[in-house]
């Protein structure tokens with residue numbers, strides 16, 4: 688991998704890398720924040736998966752996460768949201784399909800399947816690379832994300848029991864098979880049979896008996912995408928109740944969908960992950 692940027696921040700380093708991805712079959716970019724503690728010893732890692740229209744850049748400039756990561760001694764890995772490049776299929780007139788909208792699934796249908804394998808990228812290829820090349824503790828990972836990335840974080844944890852010490856999400860798309868955003872992407876990437884979509888939907892995975900794991904979610908009550916029915920935390924909450932999965936769902940009065948909302952609560956999410964990551968196992 689090639690480092691293309693290195694910025695001093697809170698006595699640690701905000702870095703950006705590009706690398707050839709065998710999984711996505713293209714060059715990928717990601718950012719990582721290494722806290723000051725990483726200069727003395729390897730540290731645990733929190734992955735942050737971003738939402739529609741984002742690159743690795745949005746969270747690192749808007750969430751204010753690095754100050755907390757520096758205090759807590761956590762590395763933050765911030766992947767891109769899709770494969771990129773001229774040879775990668777896209778829907779240029781759509782913000783919610785194609786590049787910037789990988790939806791953290793492995794596409795099964797062309798033209799998408801050639802590159803859109805973000806589930807394997809964020810859960811397999813990227814952690815292997817990060818843990819080989821950077822001062823992080825192998826296997827000691829937690830995951831969070833926003834909106835489409837909150838959906839990505841939830842399915843990553845639910846489909847890979849034991850891979851993450853903890854999972855949280857900001858305004859996640861909880862039940863994409865029932866949301867406009869999810870249906871649009873799933874039909875394109877996975878095919879016309881909605882039954883095949885359920886394997887990539889947190890609420891459906893829980894209904895189908897996913898291994899119990901505590902879930903921690905913050906959701907603003909004034910989020911326009913909540914009000915339009917894209918997010919459906921109530922469906923996830925109901926599934927968790929039926930299956931005995933511990934869910935902390937905090938409905939935060941008056942907050943919207945933006946990074947102002949994320950910036951308000953990111954410190955609490957990182958502290959939650961730090962507790963799980965430093966607990967004796």
Ligand SMILES: N[C@@H](CCC(=O)N[C@@H](CS)C(=O)NCC(=O)O)C(=O)O
Nearest residue numbers: 738739740741745782834835945946
């Ligand atoms: N209104 C947005 C919809 C997409 C959106 O709100 N994206 C969220 C994630 S779902 C985001 O984080 N956008 C980038 C940012 O706020 O920096 C648009 O049309 O571009």
